[in-house]
Amino acid sequence: MQKIVERAKELLADGTVNRVLGWKKGDMCFNPEPAFFETAEDLDENFVYGGFCGANLSKYMIDASKLEGKTLVLLKPCDTYSFNQLINEHRVDREKAYIIGVGCKGKLNIETIKQSGVKGILNITENGDMLNIETLYGNTEMKYSDALLERCHVCKGKEHKIYDELIGESQDTSDRERFAEVEKIEKMSPEEKFAFFQKELSKCIRCNACRNVCPACSCRKCVFDSTKFDSSQKANTDSFEEKMFHIIRAFHVAGRCTDCGECSRVCPQGIPLHLFNRKFIKDINEFYGEYQAGADVDAKGPLTEYTFGDCEPSIVKERG
Amino acid sequence: MQRIGVFVCHCGSNIAATVDVKKVVEMVKTEPGVIHAEDYQYMCSEAGQAKIIEAVKEHKLNGLVVCSCSPRMHEATFRKCAERAGINPYMVEIANIREHCSWIHKDMDEATEKAVILARAAIAKVNLNAPLQAGESGVVKRALVIGGGIAGIQTALDIADAGFPVDIVEKEPSIGGRMSQLDKTFPTLDCSACILTPKMVEAAAHPNITIHTYSEVENVSGFVGNFTVEIRKKARSIDMDKCTGCGLCQEKCPMKKTPSEFNRGLGNRSAIYTPFAQAIPNVPVIDRNACLKFKTGKCGICSTVCAAGAIDYTQVDTMVTEKYGAIVVATGFDMIKLDKYDEYAYSQSKDVITSLELERVMNAAGPTKGHLERLSDGKAPKEIVFIQCVGSRCADGRGKGYCSKICCMYTAKHAMLIRDKYPDVNVTVFYIDVRTPGKNFDEFYRRAVENYGVNYVKGQVGKVIPQPDGKLLVQGVDLIDNKQILKEADMVVLAAAIEPNPDVRKIATMLTASIDNDNFLTEAHAKLRPVESPTAGIFLSGVCQGPKDIPETVAQAGAAAVKAIGLLAKDKLMTNPCTAKSDELLCNGCSKCANVCPYGAISYEVKEINDHGIRETRRVAQVNNALCQGCGACTVACPSGAMDLQGFSNRQIIAEVDAICR
Numbered sequence: 001m002q003k004i005v006e007r008a009k010e011l012l013a014d015g016t017v018n019r020v021l022g023w024k025k026g027d028m029c030f031n032p033e034p035a036f037f038e039t040a041e042d043l044d045e046n047f048v049y050g051g052f053c054g055a056n057l058s059k060y061m062i063d064a065s066k067l068e069g070k071t072l073v074l075l076k077p078c079d080t081y082s083f084n085q086l087i088n089e090h091r092v093d094r095e096k097a098y099i100i101g102v103g104c105k106g107k108l109n110i111e112t113i114k115q116s117g118v119k120g121i122l123n124i125t126e127n128g129d130m131l132n133i134e135t136l137y138g139n140t141e142m143k144y145s146d147a148l149l150e151r152c153h154v155c156k157g158k159e160h161k162i163y164d165e166l167i168g169e170s171q172d173t174s175d176r177e178r179f180a181e182v183e184k185i186e187k188m189s190p191e192e193k194f195a196f197f198q199k200e201l202s203k204c205i206r207c208n209a210c211r212n213v214c215p216a217c218s219c220r221k222c223v224f225d226s227t228k229f230d231s232s233q234k235a236n237t238d239s240f241e242e243k244m245f246h247i248i249r250a251f252h253v254a255g256r257c258t259d260c261g262e263c264s265r266v267c268p269q270g271i272p273l274h275l276f277n278r279k280f281i282k283d284i285n286e287f288y289g290e291y292q293a294g295a296d297v298d299a300k301g302p303l304t305e306y307t308f309g310d311c312e313p314s315i316v317k318e319r320g
Numbered sequence: 321m322q323r324i325g326v327f328v329c330h331c332g333s334n335i336a337a338t339v340d341v342k343k344v345v346e347m348v349k350t351e352p353g354v355i356h357a358e359d360y361q362y363m364c365s366e367a368g369q370a371k372i373i374e375a376v377k378e379h380k381l382n383g384l385v386v387c388s389c390s391p392r393m394h395e396a397t398f399r400k401c402a403e404r405a406g407i408n409p410y411m412v413e414i415a416n417i418r419e420h421c422s423w424i425h426k427d428m429d430e431a432t433e434k435a436v437i438l439a440r441a442a443i444a445k446v447n448l449n450a451p452l453q454a455g456e457s458g459v460v461k462r463a464l465v466i467g468g469g470i471a472g473i474q475t476a477l478d479i480a481d482a483g484f485p486v487d488i489v490e491k492e493p494s495i496g497g498r499m500s501q502l503d504k505t506f507p508t509l510d511c512s513a514c515i516l517t518p519k520m521v522e523a524a525a526h527p528n529i530t531i532h533t534y535s536e537v538e539n540v541s542g543f544v545g546n547f548t549v550e551i552r553k554k555a556r557s558i559d560m561d562k563c564t565g566c567g568l569c570q571e572k573c574p575m576k577k578t579p580s581e582f583n584r585g586l587g588n589r590s591a592i593y594t595p596f597a598q599a600i601p602n603v604p605v606i607d608r609n610a611c612l613k614f615k616t617g618k619c620g621i622c623s624t625v626c627a628a629g630a631i632d633y634t635q636v637d638t639m640v641t642e643k644y645g646a647i648v649v650a651t652g653f654d655m656i657k658l659d660k661y662d663e664y665a666y667s668q669s670k671d672v673i674t675s676l677e678l679e680r681v682m683n684a685a686g687p688t689k690g691h692l693e694r695l696s697d698g699k700a701p702k703e704i705v706f707i708q709c710v711g712s713r714c715a716d717g718r719g720k721g722y723c724s725k726i727c728c729m730y731t732a733k734h735a736m737l738i739r740d741k742y743p744d745v746n747v748t749v750f751y752i753d754v755r756t757p758g759k760n761f762d763e764f765y766r767r768a769v770e771n772y773g774v775n776y777v778k779g780q781v782g783k784v785i786p787q788p789d790g791k792l793l794v795q796g797v798d799l800i801d802n803k804q805i806l807k808e809a810d811m812v813v814l815a816a817a818i819e820p821n822p823d824v825r826k827i828a829t830m831l832t833a834s835i836d837n838d839n840f841l842t843e844a845h846a847k848l849r850p851v852e853s854p855t856a857g858i859f860l861s862g863v864c865q866g867p868k869d870i871p872e873t874v875a876q877a878g879a880a881a882v883k884a885i886g887l888l889a890k891d892k893l894m895t896n897p898c899t900a901k902s903d904e905l906l907c908n909g910c911s912k913c914a915n916v917c918p919y920g921a922i923s924y925e926v927k928e929i930n931d932h933g934i935r936e937t938r939r940v941a942q943v944n945n946a947l948c949q950g951c952g953a954c955t956v957a958c959p960s961g962a963m964d965l966q967g968f969s970n971r972q973i974i975a976e977v978d979a980i981c982r
Contacts, residue, residue: 089910219960221906304915
C-alpha cells in the first residue's frame with residue numbers, strides 16, 4: 001500500500017495526473033469506499049488498500065473521463081476487464097486514465113466472516129494467510145482464503161488486461177468451478193426454478209445498488225428511471241422486482257457483463273445476482289464459443305456480431 | 321387522440337364464414353380513438369375503397385384500421401387509398417383476420433374473439449402512429465448473377481439483351497454448370513453440349529456480360545438498387561490475357577491422376593486443367609493441391625512449355641468490389657451423398673453408379689469415350705437395373721421429403737438410349753410412381769415402354785448384393801404382381817435425389833434471402849411471385865428455388881431476368897420511411913447499433929447535446945435514412961433504448977401486446 005501511495009504522490013506532483021481514484025477508509029475497517037484524492041495529504045491521511053477494497057473502480061472513470069487532465073486509477077486484475085469493456089463502448093477515455101495495476105490476492109467478504117459466527121467486529125488485520133479479528137468478545141482468527149468473495153473463488157487470473165504500470169503481486173485464487181451453481185439450477189424443474197428465483201428475488205428492496213455499481217449498467221439514462229418506457233417503476237409496489245427487474249437487467253448486460261461480481265457484492269439482501277449473468281455467459285459460451293467480455297478491447301462481442309459459424313436459432317430453441 | 325375508422329372486410333366468405341364481422345364492428349366501436357366502424361363484402365374493391373374515402377371525409381378520420389387479409393396482400397392498396405382520401409399512408413394499419421384468424425379457425429366464437437383482439441391491437445398501434453414521408457434512392461444499373469449454369473447464363477443473356485451490364489460469378493473454372501455434364505436432353509434427345517455451348521459462347525461474347533469464373537461471392541452489403549458485392553477471384557495461376565488455350569500445358573503435365581470433378585471422379589485430369597473441352601473461358605487453372613510445383617517446388621513443366629508465358633505460380637486471390645442494383649441467385653444443385661443408402665452397394669461396387677455418372681459414361685467425351693461398359697472390368701453389361709427415388713420422396717428421414725422431379729424423365733431417356741444403341745441389353749426400372757407432366761413428356765415415357773421394351777416394375781429395391789462373380793443381385797418387389805423379385809444385374813443405376821448446392825446457405829445468409837428446410841430459396845409468393853425472394857432486389861433462377869428440368873429452368877431464368885430488368889429500368893426507388901431514429905438524449909454512444917447494422921447506416925458524431933439546459937459535448941449515433949432499411953436490429957441492440965424504429969416504435973409494439981393481453 002505504501003508503494004502505491006508514494007507512486008501516486010509522485011504522479012500528482014509531476015503533473016502527470018490531476019487526481020487519484022482509489023479507496024478511502026470507511027467508518028469500519030471492512031467498508032472502505034471509492035474516492036478521488038487530489039492532494040498528497042489527503043492520500044497520506046485517508047487512502048487505504050487492503051483485503052476489503054473489493055470495489056471495482058472502472059465505472060467511476062466514466063465521469064472522470066470528462067474532467068480536466070488525467071486521473072490515476074487503481075485497477076485489480078479483474079477490474080481491467082470492466083475497464084476494457086467500457087473503452088470498447090466508448091464510455092471511458094483511455095487517454096484520460098493513468099492505470100496502475102495493483103496486486104490482488106483475492107478480496108474479502110465481510111458477510112462470510114459474519115456468517116462464520118464472528119460477532120461484534122472491531123478490527124480485522126491481515127497477517128499473511130490469516131486474518132486476526134478483534135471483537136467485543138475477544139480476539140479470533142480465520143484463514144484469509146476462507147473469507148473470500150464468491151467472485152474470487154472463480155478468479156479470472158492474475159493478469160492485468162490493461163495498465164500503464166504494475167505495483168504489487170497478484171494471485172490466482174480460483175478454486176471452484178465457475179458454472180457449477182448455474183448447472184445446479186439448470187437441472188431444476190421449471191417449478192423448482194421458479195420457486196428458487198421467487199424466494200431470492202422477493203428479498204429485493206429495489207435499492208438499485210446492483211444497477212448503480214454495475215460497470216455495464218452505465219447508460220446515461222437508465223430505462224428504469226425514464227418515463228419514456230413503461231418499465232419505470234417505484235420500488236416494491238408489486239411483483240415487478242420478483243418477475244422482471246433483474247431479468248431485464250440481465251438481458252441488458254448480456255454479452256457485455258464481465259462477471260465482475262459487483263452486483264452480488266453490494267446487494268444488501270444477499271441475492272446471488274451474479275447467477276443470472278453467469279447463466280447468460282454460459283449460454284453464450286456454448287452457443288458462440290468461449291467469450292470473456294473485456295478480455296479484448298476491440299472485440300465486437302458475440303451478441304452484436306454475426307458470423308457464418310453462429311449456431312442456428314433452432315439450436316437455441318431446442319436448448320430453451 | 322386519433323380519429324380512427326375501422327373497416328372490417330368479409331373477403332366474400334373467406335372471413336365472414338368464420339368470423340362474425342358484424343360483431344367485430346360492434347365490439348371495436350368502443351375502443352379508444354375509434355370514431356367509425358363498418359363492414360363490407362370486399363374492402364379492396366373499388367366500392368370498398370370508396371366507402372373508406374367517404375368515411376374519412378364524413379368523420380374527419382386521420383387513422384385507419386383495415387381488418388382484412390395479410391398486409392402482404394393489400395397493405396399497399398389501402399395505403400394508396402388513404403393517400404387518395406388525404407391521409408398519410410402510414411396512418412393505416414392492417415389487422416390480418418384472414419390468414420391469422422379465419423383460415424385457421426373453425427369455431428366462429430373463437431375466431432370472432434380473436435378477430436376483435438387483432439383489431440384492438442391494430443387500433444392501439446394506430447393511436448401511436450405518426451405520419452411518415454417516403455424518400456427516394458437511386459438504382460445502380462448493373463446486375464449480378466450468382467452461378468453460371470444454364471439458369472445463370474440465360475438470365476444474364478436476357479438482362480444483357482435488354483441493355484444492362486451483367487456480371488456472372490461462377491465458382492468453377494468454366495461456366496456451363498450441370499447441363500454441361502449431361503449427354504442428351506429429354507424429351508427431344510438432342511445433345512446437351514450442342515444446345516448449351518452456343519449459349520455459353522454468346523454469353524462470353526456479349527458486350528454487356530462480364531464473366532468471373534473460379535470466383536466466389538465473399539460479402540454482400542447494401543439493399544435493393546444499391547448492393548455492394550465483394551467477389552473473390554481465386555488465383556488461377558494463369559495469366560488470362562496471355563493464355564491462348566492451346567492445351568499443351570495439360571498435355572505435358574505429369575500429374576494426370578487427379579480425379580476429374582467434371583467426370584464425377586470416374587476419370588482423371590491433369591493438375592493444370594480445363595474441366596471440359598468446350599470450357600469457357602478456355603483458360604486452364606492449376607489445382608494447387610495436385611500440382612507438383614506447388615507441392616514440392618520441383619516441376620514447372622507447364623511454365624516451360626507455355627509459348628505464351630501465361631503460367632504464373634505467384635498469382636494470389638484478388639478481390640473485386642462492384643455495385644449492383646439487382647442480384648439473381650442461380651446456384652443450382654448437386655446430387656445427394658449416398659452414404660446413407662448403402663443397401664444399394666454404391667460404395668461397395670464400381671458397377672453401382674448414379675444417373676449423373678451414367679451421363680458421363682454415355683458421353684463421347686466421358687471416361688469410357690461413350691461406350692457403355694462396366695466400370696469394374698470394362699465388360700459390356702447385359703442386364704441393367706435402374707432404381708428410382710433414391711433419397712427422394714423419402715419418409716424415413718434419411719433423404720429428402722420432396723420429389724426431385726427430373727429423375728422419371730431422365731431415367732426414361734437413359735433406358736431408351738441404351739435400348740436404342742444396345743438392343744441386346746435388358747433394362748429394368750424399379751419405380752414408386754412414374755411422373756411425367758410436361759409437354760411431350762408422357763409420350764416420351766410411353767415410347768420407352770412401348771417402342772423400346774423397357775421393363776418398368778412398380779416397386780422398390782430393398783437391397784443390392786455384389787456377387788463373387790462380379791454380378792449384382794438385386795432384391796426388389798413387384799407390387800402389381802405382388803411378388804418378390806431377385807434379379808442378377810451387371811450394372812445398377814441410382815436416380816439419386818437432387819439437393820440445392822450446399823454453398824447456397826452461405827449465399828442466402830449474405831443476401832438475407834430466406835431458405836426453406838431443404839435449403840431451397842423461398843419465393844416471395846409461391847404462386848404470384850415465384851421468381852422473387854422476399855428480400856427486395858434478390859431474384860431466383862433455376863433449381864436453387866426448387867427442382868426443375870431444363871425447359872422450366874430456362875423459362876424461370878427469363879422470368880427472373882424480366883423482374884431484374886423491371887428494377888434496373890427504374891431511375892428512383894421509393895425508400896421505406898420506417899427507419900431507425902436515435903434519441904440523442906438517451907444515446908450512450910456505445911457503438912452497439914453500428915456493430916449490428918447490416919447496411920452501414922449508422923455513424924457517430926461528437927456534438928453538443930442540450931439535455932434540458934445541461935450542455936455536454938459527447939458521442940452520439942446518427943442514422944442515414946437513405947441507407948437504413950428499417951430492419952430494427954439496432955433497436956434491440958441498443959442498451960439504453962435510444963434507438964427506435966419509426967412506424968414500429970417500442971411503444972407501439974408494447975401497446976399492441978398490451979391490447980392483445982388485456
